[in-house]
Every structure is written in C-alpha cells, then in structure tokens.
Amino acid sequence: MRSLRSRRRSRFGIAAAAVLLSVLALAACGGGGSSGGSGGSSTSSGPAQSGGTAYFAEGTQAAPNYIFPFASLQYFSVTNMNQFQELMFRPLYWFGKGATPDLNLSLSLANNPKYSSGNTQVSFTLKPYKWSNGEKVTAQDVVFWMNMMKVEKLNWAGYAAGTLPDDLSSVTTSGNTVTFKMTGKNNPYWFTYNELSQITPLPMAWDISANGQKAGSQACGTASFQDVTVKTTKTSKGSTVTPVSAAAKSCAAVYTYLTGEAKKLSSYATNPLWQVVDGPWHLSGFTTDGKATMVPNPKYSGPVKPKLSKFVELPFTADSAEFNALAAGKVDIGVLPPSDITSNATTSGTCTIKPGANNPRLSNYNLVAGNAWQINYFPLNFNSTGNNGQAGKIFSQLYFRQAFQTLVDQPAYIEHIDKGYGVPTYGPVPVCPPNNFAASELKLGNPYAYSPSKAKALLKNNGWTVKPGGTSVCADASKCGVPAGTPLSFTLQYVGGSPFEDQLMHAEKSSWAAAGINVNLTTSTFDTVLTNAVPCSGGSSCSWEAENWGGGWIFAPDFYPSGEDLFQTGAGSNSGSYSDPQMDNLIKSTTVGTAKLDQYGVYGAKQLPVIWQPTAVAATEINKKLQGVTPLNPLGNLNPETWYFTK
Amino acid sequence: MTGYLIRRIAQSIVVVFGVILLTFLLFHLYPQDSAARACLGPKASKVGIENFNHQQGYDLPIYHQFWNYTWGIVRHFDLGSSCKYNQSVRSLILNRLPKTLVLVGLSTVFALIVAVPLGILQVIRRNKPIDYVLTGVSFVGYAMPAFLLGELLILWFALDLHWFEFEAPQSASMLQILGDPRGWILPVFSLSVLTIAGFSRYMRSSMMEALTEDYIRTARAKGAGPSRVLFLHALRNALIPIITLLGLTLPAIVGGAIITETVFNYPGMGLLTTDSALNNDVPVLLGTTFVAAVATVAGNLIADILYAVADPRVRYG
Numbered sequence: 033m034r035s036l037r038s039r040r041r042s043r044f045g046i047a048a049a050a051v052l053l054s055v056l057a058l059a060a061c062g063g064g065g066s067s068g069g070s071g072g073s074s075t076s077s078g079p080a081q082s083g084g085t086a087y088f089a090e091g092t093q094a095a096p097n098y099i100f101p102f103a104s105l106q107y108f109s110v111t112n113m114n115q116f117q118e119l120m121f122r123p124l125y126w127f128g129k130g131a132t133p134d135l136n137l138s139l140s141l142a143n144n145p146k147y148s149s150g151n152t153q154v155s156f157t158l159k160p161y162k163w164s165n166g167e168k169v170t171a172q173d174v175v176f177w178m179n180m181m182k183v184e185k186l187n188w189a190g191y192a193a194g195t196l197p198d199d200l201s202s203v204t205t206s207g208n209t210v211t212f213k214m215t216g217k218n219n220p221y222w223f224t225y226n227e228l229s230q231i232t233p234l235p236m237a238w239d240i241s242a243n244g245q246k247a248g249s250q251a252c253g254t255a256s257f258q259d260v261t262v263k264t265t266k267t268s269k270g271s272t273v274t275p276v277s278a279a280a281k282s283c284a285a286v287y288t289y290l291t292g293e294a295k296k297l298s299s300y301a302t303n304p305l306w307q308v309v310d311g312p313w314h315l316s317g318f319t320t321d322g323k324a325t326m327v328p329n330p331k332y333s334g335p336v337k338p339k340l341s342k343f344v345e346l347p348f349t350a351d352s353a354e355f356n357a358l359a360a361g362k363v364d365i366g367v368l369p370p371s372d373i374t375s376n377a378t379t380s381g382t383c384t385i386k387p388g389a390n391n392p393r394l395s396n397y398n399l400v401a402g403n404a405w406q407i408n409y410f411p412l413n414f415n416s417t418g419n420n421g422q423a424g425k426i427f428s429q430l431y432f433r434q435a436f437q438t439l440v441d442q443p444a445y446i447e448h449i450d451k452g453y454g455v456p457t458y459g460p461v462p463v464c465p466p467n468n469f470a471a472s473e474l475k476l477g478n479p480y481a482y483s484p485s486k487a488k489a490l491l492k493n494n495g496w497t498v499k500p501g502g503t504s505v506c507a508d509a510s511k512c513g514v515p516a517g518t519p520l521s522f523t524l525q526y527v528g529g530s531p532f533e534d535q536l537m538h539a540e541k542s543s544w545a546a547a548g549i550n551v552n553l554t555t556s557t558f559d560t561v562l563t564n565a566v567p568c569s570g571g572s573s574c575s576w577e578a579e580n581w582g583g584g585w586i587f588a589p590d591f592y593p594s595g596e597d598l599f600q601t602g603a604g605s606n607s608g609s610y611s612d613p614q615m616d617n618l619i620k621s622t623t624v625g626t627a628k629l630d631q632y633g634v635y636g637a638k639q640l641p642v643i644w645q646p647t648a649v650a651a652t653e654i655n656k657k658l659q660g661v662t663p664l665n666p667l668g669n670l671n672p673e674t675w676y677f678t679k
Numbered sequence: 680m681t682g683y684l685i686r687r688i689a690q691s692i693v694v695v696f697g698v699i700l701l702t703f704l705l706f707h708l709y710p711q712d713s714a715a716r717a718c719l720g721p722k723a724s725k726v727g728i729e730n731f732n733h734q735q736g737y738d739l740p741i742y743h744q745f746w747n748y749t750w751g752i753v754r755h756f757d758l759g760s761s762c763k764y765n766q767s768v769r770s771l772i773l774n775r776l777p778k779t780l781v782l783v784g785l786s787t788v789f790a791l792i793v794a795v796p797l798g799i800l801q802v803i804r805r806n807k808p809i810d811y812v813l814t815g816v817s818f819v820g821y822a823m824p825a826f827l828l829g830e831l832l833i834l835w836f837a838l839d840l841h842w843f844e845f846e847a848p849q850s851a852s853m854l855q856i857l858g859d860p861r862g863w864i865l866p867v868f869s870l871s872v873l874t875i876a877g878f879s880r881y882m883r884s885s886m887m888e889a890l891t892e893d894y895i896r897t898a899r900a901k902g903a904g905p906s907r908v909l910f911l912h913a914l915r916n917a918l919i920p921i922i923t924l925l926g927l928t929l930p931a932i933v934g935g936a937i938i939t940e941t942v943f944n945y946p947g948m949g950l951l952t953t954d955s956a957l958n959n960d961v962p963v964l965l966g967t968t969f970v971a972a973v974a975t976v977a978g979n980l981i982a983d984i985l986y987a988v989a990d991p992r993v994r995y996g
Contacts, residue, residue, distance in 0.1 A: 093954065097765040105719045105727065106762050186727065297766055320766060320774055321946055323849065352830065353944035356845040359838050393838070557957050559717045 078657075078678040085342040086658060086675055089354050089366030090115070095322020095347040099306050099315075100294035101232040102180055102287070108189035113589070114668040115345070117232075119326060120309040122161070122334070124174065124231040125224065127591045131465050131663040133405040135224065135591075138335055139671075141169060141310070142210075145228060147220040151626070154223060155211040162333040163235045164309045165247075171205035173233035176253040178203050179260045180234065183252075183275050183283040187291075190230045190589065192597075192604070193271070199227075203257035222623045225592035237308040241285035252286045255279035301325070312338050312673040322347035328673075339660075339676040359393045364655035368399065370451065370532055373651055377401060377452030382475065383464035385453060385649055397653040401453055402664030403465035404649070405591065408457045408584035409642035410524070411608035415569050418577040422514045423522050427577075427608070429513045433640040434480060435490040439543045441482035442646040449535045450648050457584065457644040459637025461593045461629050464647075465666045469593055471630035479637050487547040496520065496548075504548030521550035525564065526580035528555025532648070533582050551578075558582075565607040579607070584645065588667050595619045595632060599641045610641040687983060691976040696749070698972035699965075703745055706961050717959030718762035735759075735962075748965070758969065759962030761955070768966035771951060776970070777853040779935040779947035785867045786936075787928055790874035795921070797875070798882020799909070802890065805883075813879070820876035829869045829942035836865060847945035866943040870936050874928075878921065885920045889913040919989055926982025933974035934967075 090096070096116035098107035101123075126139035137144055142156040161169035178197060185191045185198075202213045214223075239253030240246070248254060261277040275281045293305055300306055300318040307314055312332045317325035324345040328338035346362075348354040351369035358366045368391060375388025385401040412433070416423035426432050446454035455464040458478050463470045488498050495511030496504045504520040506512035526537050534555075541551045556564075561581045568574035585605075587593050597603050600619050601611040618635055621627035637644075654661050660674040715731040732738045736747055751757035758768035801810045837845040848855065848862035856863060889895065890913050898912045935949025948967060955963035 107765065186730070295760075295765060298770075319849075319851070320764075320770065321849070321851070347946075349944050349946055349950060350941045352826075352942060353846060356833050356838065357944070360845040362845070557959075559957070559959050563716045 080339070080659065080676045081679055082339045082676065083341040084677040085344060086340050086365070086655075086672055086677075087363040088115075088343065088345045088670070088672070089357060089363045090322060090345050090347050091367070092348050092351055092354060096324055096345070097297060097322065098294055099300050100290050102177070102184070102187075102234075102290070103189050104187045105189045110586075110588070110668040115670045116324060118311065119313040119343075119670060119672070120306070120311045120315065120329075121232055122311045123229070123589075124156075124233060125228050126669070127225070127229060127588075128665040128667040128669045131402060131666060132467055133465065133587070133591050133666050134467070141233060145220070145224055147223075151217045151220055151223075152214050153211065154214070154220070154228070155209055156228070158208045158210070158233075160208075160333065161310050162331060163237070164307065164314060164329050164331045165235070165237055166331070167236060169233055169235075169310050171208050171210045172254065173235060174210050174231060175203055175205060175255075175257055176234040176236070176239065177231050178257050179252050179255060179279065179283050180287060182257065182260050183262055183273065183280050184287045186271070186273055187287065188230075196227045196230060200257075217624055219623055219626050222592050222594055226590035226594070229589045229591055233310070235308045235310070238290060238305060239286060241282070241289045250282040250286050251279040252283035255282075310334075312336065313343060316342075326672075332673075336671070336673045338673040340672060343672040343675075358397065358653050361396060361655075364658045365661065366653050368394070368651040368653050370453070370648075370651075373451045373453065375451075376447065377651070379446075379452065379455075383455055383466055385455070387651060388452065390653075394653055396656055398656055400652045400654055400662055400664060401649050402652065402662075403455060403462075403666050404586060404647070404668070405462060405465065405588065405593075405666040406584055406586040406647060407460060407462050407593075408645040408647040410526070410578060410580035410584075410645060411565060411610075411642045412578050413568070413574065413576050413608050414611070415567075415574050415609045416522075416577045417570060417572070418575045419518070419522055422518045423577045425514045426518070426520070426522075429494070430639065431490050431494045433643070435487040435547060436544065436549060437480040437640050437643055438483050438487040438490070439547060439549070440480075440540055440643065440645070441543060442478065442644075444482070445536055445539060446646045449532055449539065450646065453649045453651050454646045455649060457647050459633050459644065460595050460599060460641075461633035461636070462587070469629045469633070471633045473630075473634050474637055480640075482543075484543070484546045491520070491547055499548040500546050502548055503550040519550070520548055521552070522577040523552045523554060524578040524580060525554045525556055525561055525576070527558045527561050527582045530582070533580075536646075537580070567602075567604070567606055567609045569609065578643075580645075584647065586668075591667065593629065594622045595636060596623050599636060606641075608642065612639060612641070615639065615641065684984070687980055691980055694976050695969075695972050699749060699752075699969055700745065702965060702968045702972075703748065704741075706965060707741055709959070709961070714762075714959060714961045752969070758966035761960055761963045763955075763958050763960050764963070768962050771963060772948070772966055772970060774851050775935075775946060775948050775951050776933065777851065778847075778856065778945060779940075779949065780932060781853055781856045781863065782847065782866055782870065782939065782945065782947060783928075783932040783936055785863065786870035786874060787925070787932060789867060789871045790878050791921075791925075793871070794875045794878030795882050795918075797879040798886055799914070801879070801883045802886040803909070805887070817876040817879055820872045821880075823872065825869065825873060825936070825938040826942055828872060829866070829939055832865045832869055833942070845944075847943040849944075866939050866945060869943075870939045878924065881920055881924060882917065885917040886913060889917040892916070915989060919986065922985045922989060923982050926978040926980075926985070929978030929981065930971050930975040934971045 091111060094111045096111050098112045099117060101117045101121050103112060122141050124141050126136045127133060129136040141161055142158050145154045145156040147154050158169060158171055163169060181188055181197045199215050200212050201215050204211045234253065236248040236253045239248045239250045241250050259277055260280045260283060262280050263274045263276050265272045265274065275284045293303060296303070297318065297320045301315040309329050312329055312334060313326040314329045315324065316327045326343045327341065346357070348357065354366050355369050355372050357363045372391050374391045377385045377387045379385055383403055387399040387401050390397060390399045412427040414424050414427050416427065419426070442456040446452065446456065456478060459474050461470045463475055491498050491504060495506055495508030497507045498504045506514050506516050506518040509516045512518065524537070526533060537553050541553055544551050558581060561579050564576045565579035565581065585598065596619050597605045599606055599610055599615055601616050615635060618632040622629055622632055652664065657677050658675055659678055660676050714737065715728040719727055719731055736744055756769055760767045761771060764771055797813060801813050804810050833845050836842045843865045844862040846862065847866045848859040850856055895908060895912055898908050903912070933948060934952065935947040937949035937953050940947045940950045951963060952967040955967065
C-alpha cells in the first residue's frame with residue numbers, strides 16, 4: 033500500500049515549488065525560533081511600538097482564493113494554506129522553527145505526540161486553546177477533521193491511498209487527549225511530519241449544513257470516528273467513497289455546505305462561519321482580486337499576541353508591479369524581482385547567503401535571503417519511447433546520468449545566473465536550510481562536481497564515440513546498453529517565459545554539448561509541462577524525454593523529506609518512472625522502519641533518479657522599521673503576530 | 680433604417696452564435712482531460728478527474744454540453760465557473776470589465792480629443808516643420824513599446840516626482856476608479872499615446888484625401904472660406920474612416936490592454952484572457968471570447984449606424 037502514497041504532495045509540492053518559490057521566502061518564523069536564518073540583518077532602528085499596518089506583497093498572480101482548510105487539490109497552495117488559512121485556523125502541528133523546518137511545538141495546538149506499542153499508536157494532548165466564539169479547542173475538534181477526512185478523503189488534497197485516514201484503525205479521545213491506532217508500524221518522524229501535519233481542528237460552529245442552523249447540529253463534529261462508516265468501491269479508474277452511517281451522511285452534507293460557502297469569495301470577511309478562528313488573526317476585509325485584510329483576534333489564546341493593528345496582503349499582476357510598490361514604499365515585505373537585483377550575493381558555507389548591496393531605490397528596506405525547504409531537479413523519462421525507442425534505455429544507464437549530471441555546473445549557474453541567490457541541490461534530502469535530516473556526507477559537497485573531462489571519459493568508457501559540439505553516437509552496443517549507431521540526442525521541455533530559466537537551460541545545453549550530448553530545448557506553459565511529466569509505461573503518450581517545470585519539490589505539508597512520493601517504484605509523483613529495488617527498500621526503511629534519511633539521501637544523490645538542479649533563493653525586502661520578521665520560515669508560513677514597527 | 684437595423688442585429692446574433700460554436704469546438708480539440716488536469720494537477724487520480732468532468736458536465740455528449748452552455752448564457756448569463764479563481768466566470772467578468780472599460784474607454788476618448796485636431800493641424804500645415812515634427816512624434820509614439828512607456832512614466836511621475844500613483848486604482852467600482860485620477864491618469868495616458876499616434880495618422884491622410892474631392896473644389900468655387908471648407912465639408916467626410924476605426928476599437932475596449940494592465944497592477948479583461956489561456960482555464964477563455972465576440976459585432980453595428988449619420992449619401996433600405 034505504501035507504494036501508492038503518491039498523490040499527496042504532488043500538486044502542492046510541484047506547483048508551489050515552481051510558482052511560489054519567491055513567496056515562500058517571505059514567510060516569517062514563529063516564536064521559539066533559535067537558529068539564525070541566512071541573509072542580511074534586520075537592524076532595529078528604534079523602540080517598539082504597538083499598532084500599525086503591515087503590507088505584505090503576495091506572489092505574482094498568486095492571490096488567496098480559498099478559506100476552508102479542508103481543501104481539494106485545486107486550492108492546495110502555499111498562498112491559500114500557509115499565508116492565509118493558517119493565520120486564522122491553526123493546524124494541529126506547526127512546522128518551521130527559526131530558519132529550520134523542524135516541528136515548532138510552541139506554536140502547535142497540541143503537545144509533543146507520544147508513540148507507543150511499537151510505533152503503532154500515537155497520542156497527543158491538546159493545549160488549552162480557545163475559538164474566538166469562546167468555545168474550547170477540544171479533542172473532538174480533531175475528530176471532526178478526521179471524520180470529514182474519512183468521508184471526503186477523495187476531496188482532501190493531501191490524501192493518497194494507504195495514508196491518513198486509511199492507515200488508522202481507530203481514533204479515540206479521553207479528555208483533551210487523542211489517540212490514533214495505526215494499522216501498522218510507522219516511523220514516528222514520518223508520521224508526525226507527514227501525517228499529523230495535515231490535521232487542522234475544526235470548530236463545532238462549522239458542523240452545520242445550512243445557513244441559520246445551530247452550531248453542532250450535524251453529527252459530523254460530534255460523532256466518534258468509528259461511527260462514521262463509509263463504503264469504498266474500487267473501480268478500474270480508482271475508488272469511490274459512499275457515506276453509509278447517518279454520521280457519515282451528515283459529514284457529506286457539512287462538506288457540501290462549507291465548500292459552497294468557500295466559493296463565495298466576496299463574503300469571506302462577513303460570513304460568520306469564517307469569523308470563528310483559533311489563530312491570532314481574523315479577516316476584516318477581502319476582495320475577489322485577493323486583497324486580504326486581517327485584524328488581531330482579540331480572543332486569541334496562543335502564545336504570541338499580535339502587535340500590529342492590521343495585516344494586509346496585496347495582490348500583484350507582475351514582478352515589475354511589485355517592485356514599483358516596494359520602490360514607492362507601499363509594501364513592507366516583498367520579493368525583489370531577480371531582474372532588479374543590482375549586486376550579487378555571496379555564500380558563506382553551503383547555505384548562508386549574504387545579500388549584496390540593495391537596489392538603490394530600496395534604501396528603506398533590508399535585503400534578506402532565506403532558504404526554502406525544497407529540492408530542485410528535472411526528471412528523465414526512464415520509459416520514454418523517444419529517440420526511436422532508445423531514450424528511456426539511455427536514461428536507464430547510470431553512467432549516462434552520471435555524465436549528464438557531471439556537466440551541470442551548479443555553483444557557476446548560481447553565481448552568474450541567480451546572482452548568488454541560490455543553493456545547490458545534490459540529492460533528494462535538502463542540505464539547505466541546515467537540518468538534521470541531510471547526511472553529513474552530502475553536506476561536504478557534490479558527488480558529481482562539474483568536470484567535462486570526467487563526463488567525456490564516462491561516455492567513452494561505455495562505448496560512445498564522443499563528438500564535442502556535435503552528437504555522440506553509440507559505437508559499442510554491449511557497453512552502451514543501446515544499439516550501435518544510436519545518437520545521444522533528446523528533447524528537454526521547460527517552462528518558458530523566465531529569462532533566468534532560459535539562461536540556465538541554455539547554459540546547461542551548452543555544457544552538455546561539450547560531451548556531444550545534444551539536447552533540444554523546447555518551451556511550453558507550466559501546466560503543459562506538468563501535464564506531460566506524468567509517469568507512463570510505453571506507447572505514443574510516453575514519448576516525452578525530459579520535462580523541467582522549474583521548481584522541483586517543496587516539502588510541505590509533508591515535511592519529512594522521505595522519498596515515497598517521488599522515487600519509490602510506481603509513486604504518482606515519480607514522473608520519470610524511476611524504479612530501483614534498493615531505493616524502494618531504503619525508502620521503506622525510513623517510513624515504516626526507524627532508519628534515518630542518511631542512506632536514502634546518499635543513495636539518491638549517487639543514483640541520480642532525476643537530474644539535480646540549483647535552487648534559486650528569493651531576495652526578500654523588509655521595511656527597516658518592521659521588526660520580528662527574520663529569520664525567514666523555510667516552509668512559507670507567515671507569522672505577522674511576531675512583527676512590530678519601530679519608531 | 681428600422682428594417683436594416685433588424686437585419687443587422689439578426690446577423691449579429693448569428694455571428695455571435697457562430698463564434699461561440701467555433702470556439703467551443705476548438706477548445707474541445709484539447710486532450711480530453713486537459714481542463715481537469717490543469718485544474719487538479721497532473722497527479723490527480725482518475726476518479727478525481729472523472730468527478731471533475733462530471734461536475735463540470737464534460738462527460739456529456741458535446742452537443743449536450745454546447746446546448747447547456749448556450750442555454751446557460753441565454754437564461755442567466757451563466758458562463759460556467761473558474762477553477763483557478765474559485766469564482767463564476769460571470770462574476771470575474773463583471774469584476775474585470777469595469778476596470779478595462781475605464782482604462783481603454785478613457786484612453787480612447789482622450790486619444791480622439793487629441794488626435795483629430797492633431798491630424799487637422801498637420802493637414803493645415805502640411806509639409807511644414809510642424810507637420811514633420813508631429814509626424815516624427817507620432818512614429819515614436821507608435822513604435823514605443825507599451826511596457827517601456829508605462830515603466831518610464833511610473834519611474835518619473837510616480838516614484839521620483841510623486842505626482843501620481845505607481846498603480847491604477849484597485850477598486851472594482853467604476854465610480855471609485857474614476858474618482859481617483861491620481862491612479863488612472865498614468866495608465867490612461869500610457870495607453871493613449873499609442874492610440875493618438877495611430878488615430879492622428881489616419882485623420883491626416885483621411886483629411887488630405889477629402890480635400891482633393893470634387894465637392895471641396897465646388898465649395899471653394901462657390902466662395903466658401905477655408906475654415907468652412909475644412910470643418911463643414913471636409914471634416915465630416917474625413918471622419919468616416921475614424922468611425923470605422925472606433926467601431927473596431929470596441930473589442931479592444933472590452934478585451935483590455937494586457938501590457939498596460941500588467942505594468943500598472945490593474946487586473947482587467949486582457950490579463951484575465953491571457954491568464955486563462957496560459958492556465959487552460961477553458962470556462963474563462965470561452966467567457967472572455969464570448970464577450971469579445973459580442974463587442975466586435977456590436978462595434979461593427981455601431982459603426983454602420985454612425986455611417987448613416989455622418990454621410991447623408993448612405994441610405995439603408
């Protein structure tokens with residue numbers, strides 16, 4: 033079943049990675065952070081003052097448009113979740129502590145989860161939080177979410193067969209403690225970071241199915257998990273879930289009602305439903321263009337109370353429009369478009385990026401760079417029928433992938449194309465931001481450092497006649513792994529429109545050409561590239577060879593960088609259909625077993641299931657008078673309650 | 680005239696219907712699940728895609744889908760809903776259209792006010808220094824990329840001099856937008872420069888042509904003064920090509936000006952259309968195409984009617 037854990041991070045991870053890289057780095061960390069973020073300082077210029085309005089620039093064309101936390105795939109984005117919903121509706125567990133992606137218990141609704149019975153059971157106790165309507169946040173609010181998940185799992189963006197709620201045999205409560213019994217053993221890290229991370233307690237005020245109903249009038253919020261029964265029917269196209277018990281039917285009715293209300297964007301700020309919050313903020317204004325105005329929740333019972341009197345998120349049509357807003361001093365936090373970066377950043381160690389001098393028009397801002405919890409890569413299609421049926425076979429040769437990766441000069445691209453605002457990706461576990469998951473071996477450097485001579489030697493030693501600047505040809509089929517005469521040529525499609533991506537792709541093409549690897553570059557839209565880059569198994573629809581959507585993968589809301597979604601055989605987001613028994617075993621040992629990610633990380637770095645690419649890092653501008661913003665949260669979470677202005 | 684109007688309106692309805700049919704069919708040339716994939720992401724399960732297609736009615740026979748679509752438009756102006764925006768296409772258009780109407784409408788009016796006298800002035804002073812200067816300025820204006828002009832205007836007048844706002848008004852209400860001239864002057868001016876350049880060139884050549892006509896010679900022979908000849912006899916006829924141009928401008932007024940909208944952070948119809956095309960947001964693309972088709976047909980219809988007003992020789996049976 034675990035091999036089917038496929039879809040969960042896909043939409044969020046891929047889309048968010050490519051579109052919202054810049055937005056991510058804007059996020060501010062919550063309290064309790066300790067480790068320093070990379071980047072510039074945020075010098076205090078005077079005594080703190082309470083009040084004031086902070087303006088936050090949303091990502092270009094990435095305005096929030098969905099308020100209900102139980103979101104389906106199309107609304108599952110950093111913009112909607114991390115930078116909108118979670119300011120009002122707190123998730124059970126908060127991730128991002130300082131500049132690290134770690135579990136942040138001080139901002140979580142529950143205490144540390146306790147695993148028992150050989151890691152087949154987990155219990156957690158809720159802290160004494162309150163909803164803004166005065167009700168307590170209770171264990172039953174967690175069950176409300178789980179009940180909803182049971183009935184509407186196909187509409188929950190985070191769902192994949194075999195994962196929550198399928199991997200639970202029971203959910204029980206005792207006082208303010210919730211206990212999950214699992215159907216099998218799980219790695220506690222994996223379960224906390226990838227499963228519990230998905231839960232958001234729901235208020236009983238939402239347990240209604242029509243306007244004017246009394247809060248809790250439906251049974252979805254009050255029923256036990258066991259009383260919610262559904263019938264799952266498997267068809268050739270997948271599964272369907274039909275509610276059976278009365279409680280399950282009420283969950284379906286509540287879901288229909290709440291999603292209907294969530295489609296009324298113009299009423300977000302006035303609908304009483306969405307005013308019942310347990311987070312530090314509630315909406316006071318919302319436009320259908322995506323301008324969101326939030327004010328402090330006066331009954332917020334969490335640890336860090338807002339100091340600002342208002343927090344406003346502003347939509348922008350383009351990077352240039354956002355830059356103009358920064359230059360005009362109309363926003364307090366925004367991303368500096370790469371084209372407006374006037375001085376290169378320098379890197380200290382692997383992850384610490386020290387911004388260069390700021391753009392002269394932005395003298396009232398501090399320039400800060402923060403890592404995102406992500407990896408960047410593009411897949412090769414191991415089943416590709418391209419190149420007369422030989423492309424997939426070429427990609428399956430480790431020596432080819434090694435030669436190909438060896439020609440990717442990540443440090444040079446970061447320096448010359450990303451203007452220093454980038455970090456290299458060497459494997460499936462991010463080395464940056466600094467974390468406890470990456471193997472120390474990878475922290476030391478790139479297993480495939482740039483070397484054209486090594487690349488050429490790899491190809492020559494494996495039967496290829498190398499033609500630098502031309503197209504190498506297989507001369508010895510027994511060594512190449514493909515018929516003699518096969519040209520080393522294929523097509524790489526990437527998302528067009530970004531001059532930086534264009535530069536990167538052409539630089540890499542030029543580098544690959546040095547070893548006679550002829551890569552034809554084509555461009556298309558983001559959606560088209562994503563639609564093409566799906567796992568396939570032969571036939572005319574499997575002719576794609578390499579697709580680059582430009583952003584790799586952001587680990588959220590499954591924060592444990594294990595590879596079951598990406599590189600396990602048959603995984604839905606295993607775009608290139610990579611399959612390797614040892615990789616499967618290593619992944620399994622980190623999800624079911626208790627192995628650390630070291631071996632998996634090193635193996636993935638060396639086996640090259642994808643081609644690793646440099647990860648661009650956003651340059652974030654922060655008003656010098658706005659404090660409490662840094663270090664930036666690598667997961668994209670916003671905590672404006674920690675922000676304050678100085679005089 | 681009434682009969683002509685009825686005939687032309689009937690023709691227009693047929694044309695709009697044809698455009699809807701054609702675009703509807705064109706969009707169905709996309710791979711079957713592309714709309715669902717664009718909305719749900721490439722890793723959406725088959726069941727998810729099936730559910731989506733069912734909810735959107737994409738699993739119905741195409742003639743049934745077309746009937747539902749056109750009937751929805753006729754009955755409630757229901758153009759479907761956008762997955763990307765989580766809104767109905769109608770509300771999206773109603774939100775964006777006023778913005779675009781203000782931007783492109785004002786710029787067109789402003790352009791007319793400036794371009795017509797400019798064209799006349801060039802004719803009066805033809806082959807004189809002022810004619811050459813204005814011709815040169817027109818060419819520069821015509822050749823100026825909209826994004827460059829927009830950015831330069833923002834840089835000078837908003838960021839450096841602080842005379843105007845760096846972005847267009849953000850309200851969705853037409854009245855509120857109009858009530859914020861510091862916001863709309865720069866984008867309107869930016870868009871007008873291009874239009875003025877085009878209109879003034881048309882006006883100049885049209886006026887020149889009119890002045891060579893026999894009736895002008897006759898008017899002069901009958902003792903009409905230069906002003907009377909110019910404004911009473913020539914101008915009315917010279918305006919006919921401008922009327923055609925204006926009629927053709929209506930689709931642009933509705934369709935938006937994507938570059939100006941982008942530069943001035945002003946999400947209007949142009950940006951909506953291009954975004955929907957890039958995102959495979961089929962309902963929005965169909966909706967904006969429908970609105971543009973109606974505007975095109977209406978623009979032509981209005982131009983035809985104005986011909987009759989401007990030119991007494993034009994008579995409709």
